Amino acid sequence: MIAALVVFVAVVALNTILDISLTPFTALEGLSLVATLVALLGVVSGMIVGFWIYAMMLRMSVMLPAAAVGSGFGPRQALGRMRRTSGTMVMLLLLMSLMAIVMSVPIILAYAVELFLLANVLEFALNWFLTFLGISVLTTLYGHYVKGRALN
Template sequence: MKAWQIFTHSVRQVFGNLTDALRISGLLYIVQMMIVVAMGVTSGDVMQINPAKMLLVVAVALVFSLWIAVAWHRFVLRGEGGTSLLPPFHGPEALRYLGRSLLIGLVIAAVAAVLGMAIMPLGLMLAGPLLGAMIGSLLLMVPVFMVMLRLSIPLPAIAMGESIGFNEGWKATYGETGVFFGLALLLAVFSILLGVPESLFRPDSIPALLWTLTSGWVQMMVGVSILTTLYGHYIEKRPLV
């Protein structure tokens, strides 16, 4: 099943190159999380946070996430990276990456809003509050992830200073709806399972915080790696090995 191959290839991309993954993302991610914790964003009382502090947290998270994503794409696809704990910052590429991501985000938000109004009430009605919410989330995440993944295929090209349009990525994956359904399902289940251990801890406890930070890093790196794998396979015609 190609969806499983893409998913496992992406996971191996991170954990098979764990030293490089930590070198490229570790320091940036730790600093980002230190700022998040210092501002109290993980305390659960987000509404009480000063808007200026929240804006700072969002700005830092955005810049650092773009920095990591661009550096990881370039490392995997072009072998760039060096030995520094702070990867090179490719400003123009990161800015274009941001612009394209915002456009994708608008499309995804619209799709999620329309589907959410229909799916979530249905899930709650059929299966009750807890199970219904989980089923509803899964039913919502799969189609949203399918659209997101296909639209996001050009992002690794942008990270490398190249340019392909949404239509090129869409055409390259024509006829692969089943693959993207399977991949979206795997990614949705993966995301839900990563969140389960956190519910076992008291929300304001150290174990809960540590799991949130660890699972956040894993989800970020696997997500970026899936886009890298999709671009490498469908655009550069690399085999899934």
């Protein structure tokens, strides 16, 4: 949020100083090099910060299955039990993100050809699948990293 706020202030300042418009409908050739770089910086920094926040949330998510089985613990204990899992969390996030993007292609195509009912059904099915995949990932992380169960 702080990175997004800094980029937003920079874009507004550039907009005021250089009298350019950075609306999404502006053609890229109408933007100056500085404005394009600031917009790109905003996108990249937002992705990095968002990815880091999501990775931290994933590491702390073992608290949810622990609470469900009655052996709850706090965020500090969750991060302690998930120590040295950064590489695993990064790969897990990348794979889950890539899978969600690939599985969204039929939805995008259905919207593109104006098959809205089909797109809504596909979107519902994808959200259902991703919800259960997320629950499965949470319980697997809890079982492996907290309870010490082997992954077979």
